[in-house]
Amino acid sequence: MKLTTLAVAAVMAASPVMADLVFPSLSYRTGPYAANGIPFADGYEDYFTLLNERDGGIGGVPAKVIECETGYNTEKGVECYEATKGEGALIYQPLSTGITYQLIPKVTADGIPLHTMGYGRTSAKNGEIFSNVFNYPANYWDGASHAVNHIMSQGDISGKKIALVYHNSAYGKEPIRTLEELSKKHGFELMLVPVDHPGQEQKSQWLQIRQQKPDNVIMYGWGVMNQVAIQEAANIRYPMENFIGIWWSGSENDVLPAGDRANGYKALTFHNLGDDYPLYADLRKYVVDAGKAAGAGDQLGTALYNRGMYAAMLAAEAAKTAQELSGEKNLTPAMMRDGMEALEMTEAKMAEIGLPGFGPEFKVSCQNHGGNGLGAVAQWDAAAKKWSLITGYEGSDQDVIQPLIDEDSAAFAAEAGIEAGCK
């Protein structure tokens, strides 16, 4: 009898017994970055609510979102991780580079996958070293290359001066090395213009830009820094079509305060914009109109809502892949990790979901946790108050980026004592 009890207990401990598929949402609905954190968190949660209401969950197992407020604060983000990981958490998406850096060793030790879509540690693309960290479909260094490629598509770049206006933090400094390499390769001059947190006052930086007259400005900003930068650029009459932001500087929040003067501003993106997709009809029917939306339901189609929704969609697709791979409906974090590593997003799959053409096609593998690095350029139409893609999804300069990823990930492996290889 005792042996039977022990055997049952052992089986229970070894197999997934969770009733739900748990997706923690480390969100920030308060603090100085709340205006950006809220639509992302709403999009993330609404997508899982849709799956539950319309499909009965993922593979018949309900999805459960556990929200924890980080306030975009690294310490609180780590607290949230520690508080929720015991709930059967399958994946973390903290929407913060600072929190990401703190969680990388923790998730690796705990065996829980971390997805940092378009942010976090870029060299985590090397899955042979960062076994539990994924940053598909694109990363910061891809973004720097996309911006330079876009400038090159408009004319000869050699001899030009390009300014990088960046948030003076780990996040903002990420593209510097890549841009330095690209400046050597293509012969443009790189001008670095840091802006301290929070970026409410940028007069010095924009006077510097006015005096030195760079041909193009690339921005890696977040929060109020973006709005002030766009206002100041308009104040000095900097041509908006020569001003391009990374995807974290490309939401409606960033351009609306400047009104008509923001017209023509460009931003990178790794997913499509607006709400002209069949999935949005379902979101309205099953979530918003049913009174089950995470927020007021007025953010559908905005850049950051779409990004949150896209992050949830990729997590759900990885969970489906994990269910197929393991043959289990209830998942463990290890199964989820395997599902993420085997994830393939095709146009046919996105069309089936109701999001045709919404994101780039990509395939994840053990060696490549970052996808193809495809990105597009969007431009703001101030009169219509909407973003529109002005390019298709295009590749980044992997000849420059891949050696940097190899170098940085090898340094991390040496420091952390990790032996490269596939699980």
Add this chain to the structure above:
Amino acid sequence: MPEQFLFAMEVILNGLMAGVLYALVALGFVLIFKASGIFNYAQGVMALFAALTLVGIMDGQVPFSHIINATFGTELHHFGWHVPALLAIILTAGVMVVFAWLVQRYIFRHLVNQEPIILFMATIGLAYFLEGVGDLMWGSDIKKLDVGLPQGINEWIDVTTFEAFGYGFFIDNLDISATIVAIFLVAALIIFSQYTKQGRALRAVADDHQAALSVGISLNFIWVLVWSIAGFVALVAGIMWGAKSGVQFSLSLIALKALPVLMLGGFTSIPGAIVGGLIIGVGEKLFEFLIGPMVGGATENWFAYVLALLFLVFRPQGLFGEKIIERV
């Protein structure tokens, strides 16, 4: 004229303008500290709350709409009207008076004779409470604030300086507006404190609470009055800063810009706040221009504090602060 000299002149002018904006925030701190000895940690959040309320009133937004809709299943968001800027400013000033009365009635009246650190802690609590109430009332989205102030480069200055020096100076029209408003605000505050009965009572309370009480001045009334004035100053600061970045929750962080100004100018002097603001504004901009490129830039935040600390070494009470002499 050498190009670098002209650039430096442009930087100094813009530093002065930025200093005025810092001074606008610092003024609110000074008013409350002078009258009640309270270092009001909530001053930055008051600027945020005032700006949120102003935009909410102008746009006809229903306050607490999320709670109302969630509770009663309604779909109320806007009243459907648009209130002119001037009327909205007056109404917002009224809201700040009510806020001042509530703060006095429910917080500080119960903390009379408490240690300054207790009063300071109360303002920290007030700051977080007010931030939460602002969020519940008006939502967390970034709001465009347009009260009709001109923005962008001043063409006249650009053209005139270009004709004179061969280089057109950049001065933002919004900064010029802020300077004019600050001049009127300080003049009004001085006239009020020097030539009105309430102003004289306020000064009496600032000088000596006990003596003021003994001649029949109501401490409660004076504190409501001073919090109301600080609320109005916060509204002005909120308008100026909100016009630059949109009204959003990071607006409360402008208080960080006021601290070095207060350290330098003194916590009890209105002229000190103005002069301190100007020195910090010019100092940090000039340092960024001259030294910033050599040390990787982004020096303004920390240099403002270094500058203030340097002044403190020689004048611990600040440039215009009252020298406290305690004899044993």
